[in-house]
Amino acid sequence: MRRMRGVVLAVIALTGAMSLVACAKDAGRRGSVGGQAAACKLADKPELIPGLIATTTATGERIDGSHLRVGLAFDVGGRGDESFNDAAAAGIDRAKEELGITDVREVTASHQESEDVKQSRLRQLAQDGFNPIIAVGFSYADSLEAVAPEFPNVRFALVDATVEGAPNVTPLLFSEEQGSFLVGVAAAYKSRNCHVGFVGGVETPLIQKFEAGFLQGAKAAAPDIRVDVKYLTSAGDFSGFNDPEKATHSTRGLLDRGADVIYQAAGGSGKGVFAAVDDADGAMAIGVDSDQYKQKNLAAYRDVIITSMLKRVDVGVVDFLRAVAKNDLSAMPDVLNLKENGVDYATSGGKLDDIEDVLEAYKSQIIAGNIEVRDRPGA
Amino acid sequence: MGSLRGQLLPPVLAIAFAALLCTITLLISGANPGSALAAMVGQVGEGTTAVDIVNSASVYYLAALAVAIGFQMNLFNIGVEGQYRLAAVVAAVVGGAVALPTGVHAAFIIVVAALVGAAYAAIPAILKVTRNVHEVISTIMLNAIAAGIIAFMIRDDMFGVLRGNNISTAEIASSGWVPGVPLGGYGTLFGLAFLAVAVGIGYWVLMNRTRFGFELRAAGESPTAATAGGVNAKRMILVSMLLSGGVAGLVAMPELLGRDHTYLMTSPAGYGFTGIAIALLGRNHPAGIAFGALLWAFLDKSAVALDNVGVPKEIVTIMQGSIVLSVVVAYAVVRRFELRAEQRRVGQKLGGAEPAAATAGGAS
Known part of the structure; x- marks a missing residue:
């Protein structure tokens, strides 16, 4: 009986020690961040070239877009994905405020859906009288190639892709x-x-x-x-x-x-x-x-x-809607770069x-x- | 089970139950079930939706037949997904690389697709007959491997071509296309929808009018009994798996040769799993599967219409899921019910008192 107790004690002690070691190992692993290695040797920082960075995006003039009925076809995930689609959604929300747009219909793609479903989605928006229509995501490229020519009077915008030979599709590309x-x-x-x-x-x-x-x-x-x-x-x-x-x-x-x-x-x-x-x-x-x-x-x-x-898909969306409201798309840049505030880094x-x-x-x-x-x- | 009522009652019950469930879900979420139903039914007459439904149904039909062939042999070919996608990408690459006369080109691509599907299904089949590896496990794993192979093949340093932010295989020349049936404003019916019908008829003839079909079903019901009756069960496993894979290889053909002419990174996936659900729904019967495929396609297209009227389109997924679930339950219930009825009949014929065994069996 006594020996038995000894064995039990030994087992407890051993497992205790082992879990302690495991803890230590774990702590070591987590702690390794910032521990064993040193920070980078940084390259010399380049010179700031003044006057290139636009400080404001405001264009000043007030444009009324309240007559626009905007169709917005999201990519998979839609509004609320905290990421890409939400950037487009933010654009629409801002356009509602700035341009007075009220009539917006938002529809969303499903996971790996068939081509004809994408086409129907765009077609139904166009048939229901929405103009302009914004398609979010390059997977709409082929669908727009088919649908856009059917509605030559509807203005389409396509985020992340271009459509050859469709003059009524404005690409919104970002670097x-x-x-x-x-x-x-x-x-x-x-x-x-x-x-x-x-x-x-x-x-x-x-x-x-x-x-x-x-x-x-x-x-x-x-x-x-x-x-x-x-x-x-x-x-x-x-x-x-x-x-x-x-x-x-x-x-x-x-x-x-x-x-x-x-x-x-x-x-x-x-x-x-x-x-x-x-x-x-x-x-x-x-x-x-x-x-x-x-x-x-x-x-x-x-x-x-x-x-x-x-x-800044939001910038692209607002710029596009602004241009459509003015009925002048000539100012839309081919690609939204750093220069156009199309991409940037956040400082919040x-x-x-x-x-x-x-x-x-x-x-x-x-x-x-x-x-x-x-x-x-x-x- | 053989009676028409026994065949038709379960799916009807299942669909009714699923509809009820969706109605309740819609009511809870604050949407109007009436307007949702109106949008779903109304969409069929709009634009190309009706033709789109038939087109998608033809694709689903092929996928479900591929699954059903396996089911007949008591094989659960979950690998239809991997088989059809791999066949699609190989067929697209081969079809884009060769130059053949019109018609021959398309036929060649279709044959390649069927062979690739069959070859990829041969792996789990051989594993099953030689090493007794369960096909569910091996085909699931092979699905993952197929996804990897596809990703490798459409790399732009392999066979892929960059198209903006998308990747595709080289486009198949027009000699390899299968023209559709133009229906004006209603869209274009896939030419290969007729292939789906032909495969369905072939499936029915094979299963019901040939010795092979009889042996296959017999081996599926009871491999030991079939073996005792002189049927080589291993050969049946091998052949049915190859057939299943071959049909799976055809799944992507209507879209590839009738519309896309290239395999895209964004080409749809999941038809293999849809096929499983539809084969279950259609009880492996070619007409039942056709009905299931049309229903499924109708529900899929409804998602767009519902989204348009502001009803959450996820309701379609709930509906599809509950249909499959309830169809399985409904068949079990109806079968038990019929079994009891039959036992009672037999008991009455045997003379008054119900046999104890039947009561015990039925009441459990």
């Missing part, structure tokens, strides 16, 4: 790589390990633009920096844009390897990235598309969101205040054309 470059610089400056990560939703050419810019920006600011890249799903499987769980696991993998600033371009999976970053000590996250620091549903993670790469939360001069300097260099940002990784 995601330029904005991503700037948050890449920010990541390099903020990283304590000189090691950052990128989480992409689906490995598509569009998301690779985000990756390419981020990579180039980080390397420009800190040539020795390590950038780990992780995509949630490969091309053709769009579940990666809506799988926060998977994003959390993948992000944890990056954090465990020592990355301490994670940039995500993962649509609805983004909150999974934030959750993982929030869990790790000292790690930081960079949002995408909308100013995610301000998103209500992401408020729990706002402490770790140091900035967001803004893809004030976590970039100390390096804003650096970012502005890089920004001016890109606008001046001294830095050319690639839109494909490794190219």
Whole structure:
């Protein structure tokens, strides 16, 4: 009996010790962020070229768009995705205020739907008298190619793609790589390990633009920096844009390897990235598309969101509606770059205040054309 | 089970139950079920919706037949999804690379697709007959692998072509297209919708009018009994899986050759899973499946119309899900009911008192 008790005690002691070791290991792993590695050796910061950065977007003149009936066809996720679609939604909301638009119908795509469904969606908007109609997402490109010629008097806008041979379709293109470059610089400056990560939703050419810019920006600011890249799903499987769980696991993998600033371009999976970053000590996250620091549903993670790469779909939408209201589309730029405020970085939360001069300097260099940002990784 | 009532009652009950469930859901969410129904029915007459429904139904029909062939042999081919997508991308690549005369080109692409589908289904079939690996496990895994292969094949350094932010395979020359039936403002009916009908007829003949079909169903009901009767069950597994895969390979053909002419990164996925639901709904019967495919396509298209009138389109998914669930339950209930009725009949014929076994079996 006594021996028995000894064995039990020994077992308890052993398991206790083992769990202590496990705890220590765990703590070590979490603590490694900021621990073993040193911050980057930064490249010299470029000169700020004055006078290039537009400070205000206001055009001054008051335009009345109250006669417009706007149709808005969202991509998968729709209003409330905290990201890409919400940026378009923000544009509509602003247009309602600024242009007095009241009649808006919003419809949303389903997950990997068939082509004819997209066409019906656009066609029904046009048939119900909506004009202009804005299609959000490049997956509407083929559908618009079919539908736009059927309604030559309806003005269409297409976010993220062009349609050849359809004069009534205005493309709204953004240089995601330029904005991503700037948050890449920010990541390099903020990283304590000189090691950052990128989480992409689906490995598509569009998301690779985000990756390419981020990579180039980080390397420009800190040539020795390590950038780990992780995509949630490969091309053709769009579940990666809506799988926060998977994003959390993948992000944890990056954090465990020592990355301490994670940039995500993962649509609805983004909150999974934030959750993982929030869990790790000292790690930081960079949002995408909308100013995610301000998103209500992401408020729990706002402490770790140091900035967001803004893809100003809202600017594109408002500019387009303004142009339609004026009946003059000639002023619409081919691509919305940094120069046109089409992409930018967010400063909400004030976590970039100390390096804003650096970012502005890089920004001016890109606008001046001294830095050319690639839109494909490794190219 | 053989009676017409036994065949038709469960799906009718299931659809009625699903409709009831959706009505309640709509009422709770504050939408008007009446206007939702009006939008769903009204859309059919609008624009190209009617033709779109038939077009999509032909695609679903092929997918469901592929699943049903497996079901007849008691095989659950979840891999239709992977088989059809892989077949589509290979057929698109091959079709875009070769130059053949009109007609021959299209036929060649269709044959390639069927062969690729069959070849990809051969993997779980061989694993099953040689190593007894359950086809559910192997086909699920192969679906994931197919997604990876597709992503690899449409890379722009492989066979992919960048189209703005999209990726596609090289476009198939017009000699490889299958012209549709233009119906003016109502849209264009896929030419290959007729292929779906032909496959459906072929399926019925094969299952009901050939020795092979009889052996297949027998082996599906009871492999041991069939083996005792001289049927090679392993061969049946292999052949039915290959047939299932071959039909699965055809699933994407109506859209590929009739409309898209290229496989896009954004090409739709999920037809294989839709096929499972429709095969269940149609009880593996070619006419039942046709009805199920049309219903499914109608519900899918309704999503757009509902979205347009401000009713949450997710109601369609709820409806589809509850139909499948309740159809399974309804068949079980009706079957038990009929079994009891039959036992009672038999008991009465045997002379008055109900046999104890039947009561016990029926009441459980």
